[in-house]
Amino acid sequence: MNRLPALFIILLGILGNALAEPSISGSLSETVTDVDHPVKLEIKVENARITRPPNVSVNGLSISFAGTATRTQILNFQASSVTIFTYIITAVREGFYEIPPVEVSAGGKAYRTTAMTLKVIHGDPARSATSDKPYFAELVVPKESAYVGEQIPIELRFYFNQRIQYQPYPQGQYPIIEGEDFVTKKYSDPAEKELELNGRIYRVVIYKTALTGVKPGKLNLQSATQGFLISTPFGLRGSQGFADPFESFQQQVVDVKTNGSSIQIKPLPAADRPADFSGAVGEFTLTASAQPDKVKTGNPVSMKVEIKGLGNFDRIEQPSLTNTDGWHIYQPTEAIETLDDLGLSATKTFSYPLVAEKAVTTSPIARFSYFNPNSEKYVTLNTSPINVEVQGELIPKVSSPSPVAAPSVSTQIKPPGVPDVLDIQVRTPVPAAFTPLTKQPIFWIAQAIPACALLAFGLGLWLRNAKIASQPLRALNLESRVLRKKIGASINRSDVLQAAVRLLELDCEIRSIRKRGTPPSLEEWINGERLPAEIRRDLRDLVDARSARIYGHHGPESLTEEERSRIITLLNRWRANA
Amino acid sequence: MNSECLGNTKWNTANAAYADGKYEEAKVNYIQLVDSREYSSELFYNLGDAWFKLNDHGRAILNYHRALILNPAFEEAKANLQTTLKIVGNDDPKTIRDSLGAYADYFPVVASVFFWTAIFCIVGALQKRFSYATFFGFVSMAAGILFVSSLAVSIWIGAGLKDSNRALVIESGTDLKYGPAVTARPVESLQIGQPVQLISVRGDWTFCRANTGNLGWILSRKVERVVP
Numbered sequence: 001m002n003r004l005p006a007l008f009i010i011l012l013g014i015l016g017n018a019l020a021e022p023s024i025s026g027s028l029s030e031t032v033t034d035v036d037h038p039v040k041l042e043i044k045v046e047n048a049r050i051t052r053p054p055n056v057s058v059n060g061l062s063i064s065f066a067g068t069a070t071r072t073q074i075l076n077f078q079a080s081s082v083t084i085f086t087y088i089i090t091a092v093r094e095g096f097y098e099i100p101p102v103e104v105s106a107g108g109k110a111y112r113t114t115a116m117t118l119k120v121i122h123g124d125p126a127r128s129a130t131s132d133k134p135y136f137a138e139l140v141v142p143k144e145s146a147y148v149g150e151q152i153p154i155e156l157r158f159y160f161n162q163r164i165q166y167q168p169y170p171q172g173q174y175p176i177i178e179g180e181d182f183v184t185k186k187y188s189d190p191a192e193k194e195l196e197l198n199g200r201i202y203r204v205v206i207y208k209t210a211l212t213g214v215k216p217g218k219l220n221l222q223s224a225t226q227g228f229l230i231s232t233p234f235g236l237r238g239s240q241g242f243a244d245p246f247e248s249f250q251q252q253v254v255d256v257k258t259n260g261s262s263i264q265i266k267p268l269p270a271a272d273r274p275a276d277f278s279g280a281v282g283e284f285t286l287t288a289s290a291q292p293d294k295v296k297t298g299n300p301v302s303m304k305v306e307i308k309g310l311g312n313f314d315r316i317e318q319p320s321l322t323n324t325d326g327w328h329i330y331q332p333t334e335a336i337e338t339l340d341d342l343g344l345s346a347t348k349t350f351s352y353p354l355v356a357e358k359a360v361t362t363s364p365i366a367r368f369s370y371f372n373p374n375s376e377k378y379v380t381l382n383t384s385p386i387n388v389e390v391q392g393e394l395i396p397k398v399s400s401p402s403p404v405a406a407p408s409v410s411t412q413i414k415p416p417g418v419p420d421v422l423d424i425q426v427r428t429p430v431p432a433a434f435t436p437l438t439k440q441p442i443f444w445i446a447q448a449i450p451a452c453a454l455l456a457f458g459l460g461l462w463l464r465n466a467k468i469a470s471q472p473l474r475a476l477n478l479e480s481r482v483l484r485k486k487i488g489a490s491i492n493r494s495d496v497l498q499a500a501v502r503l504l505e506l507d508c509e510i511r512s513i514r515k516r517g518t519p520p521s522l523e524e525w526i527n528g529e530r531l532p533a534e535i536r537r538d539l540r541d542l543v544d545a546r547s548a549r550i551y552g553h554h555g556p557e558s559l560t561e562e563e564r565s566r567i568i569t570l571l572n573r574w575r576a577n578a
Numbered sequence: 579m580n581s582e583c584l585g586n587t588k589w590n591t592a593n594a595a596y597a598d599g600k601y602e603e604a605k606v607n608y609i610q611l612v613d614s615r616e617y618s619s620e621l622f623y624n625l626g627d628a629w630f631k632l633n634d635h636g637r638a639i640l641n642y643h644r645a646l647i648l649n650p651a652f653e654e655a656k657a658n659l660q661t662t663l664k665i666v667g668n669d670d671p672k673t674i675r676d677s678l679g680a681y682a683d684y685f686p687v688v689a690s691v692f693f694w695t696a697i698f699c700i701v702g703a704l705q706k707r708f709s710y711a712t713f714f715g716f717v718s719m720a721a722g723i724l725f726v727s728s729l730a731v732s733i734w735i736g737a738g739l740k741d742s743n744r745a746l747v748i749e750s751g752t753d754l755k756y757g758p759a760v761t762a763r764p765v766e767s768l769q770i771g772q773p774v775q776l777i778s779v780r781g782d783w784t785f786c787r788a789n790t791g792n793l794g795w796i797l798s799r800k801v802e803r804v805v806p
Contacts, residue, residue, distance in 0.1 A: 079648050172791055174761065183767060315666050334664060419665055421638075421658040426593050428586070429618030433650040434805045436737040437683035443690075452692040457701065 002416050020109060022048035025339070026113035030088075031153060032140045035094055035122055041065075041087040043113060046080060053085045058099055061118070062090045089221070096143075098374075114310050114345075115374055118479045125529050134161040134232060139177075139224050139258035147266050148213055149281040150270045150373045151185070151312050151344055156224045158206040158256050159197070163229040164287040166205075169253050174227040175207050181265075182219055184211045188341035194302065210342050212312060213265030219488045244383040274369035274380050276320045281371045282311015286319070288383035290354075290363045297392030301354045304367040305332075305383065308347040315324035318350045321364040323385060327362065328355040330516070331419060363388045473513050480506050487567060493559040497546040511578075531577050589621075597625065601631040611702070612806060619649035635666050636748030638804045639771040640802055643746060647739045647804065664769040673789065675735055676773070682738025685728050695769035745778045745786070745801040748755060752801075754794035758783035765794040774801055 020043065029040035031251055041063070043054060053065050066088050072081040091097065099114035119142040140155040157177050160166050168174075174187045207226070213219045231249040268281070290303045305319050318332050332350040339345040354364070362385035369380040437443050454568045481505070483499040490496050504522050512518060526539050527529060548554040592607030605628040613620055626641030642659035645652055663669070678685075692729060699718030703711050753764035758780050766773070774786040774796065784798045 110595070176765065178763065314669075331661075370727070419661050421630050421661055422628055422654045424593060424596050424624040425620040425654070427620065429589065429616070429620040431616065432618055434644075434647065434740050436740045438686050445687065447690060451699070454694075454697060539713065 005361050012172060012448055013069055020433055022046060022109075022111055024048075024101055024102070024104055024111045025345070027340075028116055030100075030116060030121045030166040031142045032121065033091065035091055035120055037242065041099070041116075043085040043087070043088050043102050043104075044226055045085070045104055045106075045111075047085045048083075048104070048111070049081075050083055050104050050106065052429060053087075054102050054104050056087055056099065056102055060091065060095065061099075061399060062092065062094055063095055064088050080388050081264055089118065090117070093541065094120045094122045096120075102351045118208045120141075133164070134164055135159060135228070135254070135256055137226070137258040139221060139255045139261050141221070141261045143263060144211060145264040145266060147281055147371065147373045148216055148268055149279050149312055149371075151210040151212050151282070152263065153208065153210045153342065153344060156209075156226070156258055158205040158207075158226060158228070159195070159202040159257075160205070160228075160230070162194070162379070164203075165249070165563075166203075166407070168205075169227040169229040169309070173227060175224045175258075176358070178222040179220055181215050181217070182211045184212075185344075186343055193432075202343070208342060210344055215267050216267035219263045221261045221263070223260050225255050227253060227255050229253050235339060251421060268371055269378075269542050271378075272378050274304065276376055276380075277369045277371070277378060277396055278317040278365060278435065279315035280311060280313075280317075280369070281315070281373060282309055282310035283372055283374065284311060284316075284368070284370050284381070285378075286366065286368050287382035288363070288366050288386060288573045290386045290388050291385060294342040294389045295356060295391075296359060297394070297546055298392055299356070299553065301388060301390075303352040303354050303363055303366075303386075305350045305368075306347060306353065307368060309351075310345045311370065313343065313346045313348050316368075319366040321366055322382075323362065323365045326360040326390070328357045330354070330355055356388075356392075356395045358390070360388070360390045362386060364434065378412050427492065473510065476506050476513070480510070482483050487564070487571075491558055493557055493563070494549050494554065496559050496564065500571060501543055501546045503571060504542075505574070507578070518556050527578065531574075535573050535577055540572065542567065542570060587788030588665065592624065592628075596628060596631075597615065604628045608612060617806070618649065619645040619652050619655065621645075622648065623655045626655070626662075630658070634748075636664050636746070636750070636770045636801070637664050639666070639668075640746045640748055640804065642785060643739070643771075643804055644806070646680065650744070651733070663771055668771045670772060670789070676739070678735050678787075679741075682732070682735050682740060685732035685735065689725055689728040689732055692721045692728060696721035696725055714754065716774045726737050740805060742803065742805045743774075745774050745776050745803045745804070747772045747774065747800060748802050749797075749800040752796060754786075754788055754792055754796055756794060758785075758795040762795065763791045766790060768796070773804075776801070 024046070025044045027042050027044070029042075033039045038146065041056065043056070053068060053088040056063050057434075063085065066086040069084045069086070070082075072079065089278075095119060099118065101115050102233075103110055103112045128507075138157045138159070139477060140157060141152065142154070143152050146152050156177075168190075177184060187207050187209045193204055193206070193295070195202050195204050212219075215350075217383050229251065230253075231253050233249050241523050275317075285308050286305070287308070288303060288305045290301055292301065295301055306315055307313075313336060318334070331352040332352040334348065334350055336343075336346055336348045339347065350366075352384065365385055366383045369378060371377075374378050386411075432439070461483065480503060481501045486499045487496050487503070490499070508520070508525070520528060520530070522539075523544075526536050545555065588607050588611055592604045592611070595602035595607060595695075596600075596703040608621060608625040608628055612625065622644035622740055626638045627797045629641060630638035631636075633642055639662050642655045642662065643656040645769065646659065649655070649770060655777055665705065688731060696718045699721060702714035702720055705711060747768045752768045752770075754766050754768055754774075755762040760777050768788060773789050777785045777786045777793075779786065779798060780786070780795075782798055785793070786801070787793050
């Protein structure tokens, strides 16, 4: 039961493998080498079962087959297999060698790689002059001539004695090539390796790029310079002995300069130049497909035109379409997939949305022209018409998709090949500002809202706590007011005496709350020295009279006005002096 | 009210001129609206179209950029920018900073929302008699982390695409040079539509940093600030 999914995936893989289009490509580990210095050639075959290594032979080169590697992968339920045949190439003489397209057969069809070139130089004498130096550089240009627009891969090699520590300076800076009338591609990430030169081992930083001559004539590359921060051990004499772990280093920034070189840039021939030639130089293949292959008039069909190969893909424009009768063609979208670090080898795909306006049986034909620098001829490729069955009645001309209904020049259907933009907006513009939000007052006003809310919340909390804290004091004050009223109004002597003494006690309590401490009690006031003796005596009499009346029931029950007045006066004097 | 009417009239005149194929006239009218600081994404989009029709792809790209700064969701501007960049061969992928820069105004808002959430939740967590004090504590911690993150992103991208020193290359054959002179060695070649950061100006030359990180001098007329 558990084997079913695995079996399904394998079947899917086999099916996918069977359906995927085979392809072949070749690559050299180095495009420039020395005499007797071996170079690796890899022939990569995708989606085809090839067991026998293809035959590769070139006059003047010793090519020996080194082995085969096969890899199968399933990605997004799409299976693909890759077989890599590896060869070792050694040259016995210097010169330019062209490795012709390598051919394999799969499913009754032949597939070829693009041609490759290998430059073999007599390295020793050239390099021996520089090999005594702790560091030096070399500009490697594999060609002596090229056409305008042709991309020439070049290498900038910076050699360092293995005892030198180095790093590009400033970091992230790439070499600057001095010269005029050329453009370069972006550098790929530098590669590092060790190389033996004249019996010495060097560490080499290799920068790869491609340059393109923009006008005919002799293109002089004066030099290429790269800054490095190097740490050199004191006393470096180029010895190959063991490194001394205690040796000290000297740090310095140096500009390492390569040798110069020149390339003869030839103009593209004017004779036989196709009308649709857009400046593409290289070697390309052209294929097309259309989906679905059965539609009704008015329904869209997606036609994909794929240009694959080696060359200046930035100059490849959309192929022109012929045999367009019955089709309405919209602007295609483009996609590019690079197949190497520099983007010299790539696949550019143009997807044309098509709408059939009447019953037709085939798709339009894509046409693409380029200049092949190897054969030195213009080549025009045409795709075969693809069978697309369109059924239905003739429909009126399809209008260009436009957000604006009003007729305008730009709403007219443009012929394919002329990119256009969507039409203007006619709706009332909505005012907007370039001021960043943080510099707009509205942002800070908005911040004030939660800030105010927080402040209000805090204030509320404080008031609440203050209210809770003042509750006992307010209760005492309230009781004081009631007692005062009683002292002023009651005729019952017991009540008035009781109220007067309680009032004095409350006064002491209120003082203790207000002063947040422990001020003297009524007893301490009476017995202490803080009040004048007369007041203390009267207070004592008042307390005694209260005790005598409440606990001993001595004295009259009713209060005289004279006694009330005396009590009130005493309370006022107490207040004034306490 | 008057200026609004005048603005509307000019807007309609410019659109009518464009529809009649009088792109130069349309461009002049759109530029007058820009000069009167009546900025809108539609205005810059239409101005971009006018420049495109006049085959000035550099300025078309610049104005599509401006339209997208004012309205990052402007699909037509995105499509036209894409088309024009393809025409000039600018296939530089956007950096993360540039992609986030389009939303530079959103990050301070997010940061402030999380900041105030964190503050209020801290206050809530400190109130012992709240039954959800622990919950508030956790929320305040989460909001605090999100606040710091969004603040960090906000500081990193700064004003984003609205940075007043951000400019675009508008002419082809533009070299970033080691010195402010035509004869100076080039540091790198810049493509139309490539952003640069302006640092200082000396005569006809501007010292700037390319998006590759290289510093150098560029002819001032070959770049234009994105924020007008």
